[in-house]
Amino acid sequence: MVDWRNPPRLFIPGPVLVKDDVLQQLARPALGHRAKEYAQLQQETVDLLKKVLFTNQYVFLSTSSASGIWEACIRNCVRPDETVLATCCGAFSDKWADVVRDCGRNVDVLKVEWGKPVTAEMIDQKLCSGKYAAITLVYSETSTGLINPVYEIAEMMKTKYPDVLVFVDAVSAMVGMPLHFDRLGWDAAFASVQKCFALPPGFAVAVVSQRALDKSKTVPGRGYYFNFELWAEAAEKHQTLVTPSIPHIYGLRYQAEKLVNEGMENVWKRHRQMADYVRTWAKANFALFCEERYASNTLTTIKNTRAIKVADVISAVQKKHNTVFGNGYKKLKDVTFRIAHMGDISLPEVKELIGWIEDEIK
Numbered sequence: 001m002v003d004w005r006n007p008p009r010l011f012i013p014g015p016v017l018v019k020d021d022v023l024q025q026l027a028r029p030a031l032g033h034r035a036k037e038y039a040q041l042q043q044e045t046v047d048l049l050k051k052v053l054f055t056n057q058y059v060f061l062s063t064s065s066a067s068g069i070w071e072a073c074i075r076n077c078v079r080p081d082e083t084v085l086a087t088c089c090g091a092f093s094d095k096w097a098d099v100v101r102d103c104g105r106n107v108d109v110l111k112v113e114w115g116k117p118v119t120a121e122m123i124d125q126k127l128c129s130g131k132y133a134a135i136t137l138v139y140s141e142t143s144t145g146l147i148n149p150v151y152e153i154a155e156m157m158k159t160k161y162p163d164v165l166v167f168v169d170a171v172s173a174m175v176g177m178p179l180h181f182d183r184l185g186w187d188a189a190f191a192s193v194q195k196c197f198a199l200p201p202g203f204a205v206a207v208v209s210q211r212a213l214d215k216s217k218t219v220p221g222r223g224y225y226f227n228f229e230l231w232a233e234a235a236e237k238h239q240t241l242v243t244p245s246i247p248h249i250y251g252l253r254y255q256a257e258k259l260v261n262e263g264m265e266n267v268w269k270r271h272r273q274m275a276d277y278v279r280t281w282a283k284a285n286f287a288l289f290c291e292e293r294y295a296s297n298t299l300t301t302i303k304n305t306r307a308i309k310v311a312d313v314i315s316a317v318q319k320k321h322n323t324v325f326g327n328g329y330k331k332l333k334d335v336t337f338r339i340a341h342m343g344d345i346s347l348p349e350v351k352e353l354i355g356w357i358e359d360e361i362k
């Protein structure tokens, strides 16, 4: 019987399992968001996040999910007469292209088949026209479990198109896989916190470059809630523009400190080990949806080569173990299924889940 009071443990690709010690952080007392105590909390949180994201630029805390930052990048940094190249390789990157259009900006789409990466060469071939002011790119496409070769793309962009802004959706990548923001030369990278930060949903972290902020000052009609310039002014005082979700910031500070103490190389390695385990199992029993070198370390999309009834297996595992994993996304429903291995999920938990899935498909 469904009961929100006794929810299943989540191995879907977000929101993911939130551990009890983390949840307790969200129950700390309210603070006045213009009080010194709050400014101290925000400053400590942002300083820790700068370390885990390898940046000295702006780290903004947004009381919104990541989709708000899709819109923020465009409305702040692209003038109405400019054109964006939206790279699309799955449901989320497709949706971002729609959002660019919804913001009234011109957009050209560079589309590849779901499960295939967008490469530096493909982007180069489009950008050499000189037509584009910015590109959108998804680091880890959560619908297919694919990562784009973002480091190669970044190198190409820095060398050949240093004036084109680069906006990166790192929703299911941030902190689970390398992201050296300043070295990559990106203008925005963002994630909601219900993925690798392993917090409850409803909040996002956005890294924004100085040049994106400077550009924003030339763009008309940026709106209020997601206005980077106003965000930066508030951040000077270690505040946010509007009343933030302070419980999330308590949780984020706690998680960011854990990441700093663990060391980012170790964090990425931990994610890779879980991914390796799931991929090895998937290859032995099914097949990977993406070519392995493009497979994300934070979730695995498995091709349902044995035509198992995915929904039945998920509900059997839920019934017996009060645990759920992910079905395929939209058009990949039933032909794939997805297992998340990010955030505070551990290898023993992943192994246990795989064992339960095996019991159902024997």
Ligand SMILES: Cc1ncc(COP(=O)(O)O)c(C=O)c1O
Residues within 6 Å of the ligand: 013, 014, 065, 066, 067, 068, 092, 138, 140, 141, 142, 143, 169, 171, 172, 192
């Ligand atoms: C890659 C990617 N981008 C964007 C989103 C949208 O994030 P949110 O629902 O937090 O706005 C998701 C959600 O799963 C995602 O996986």
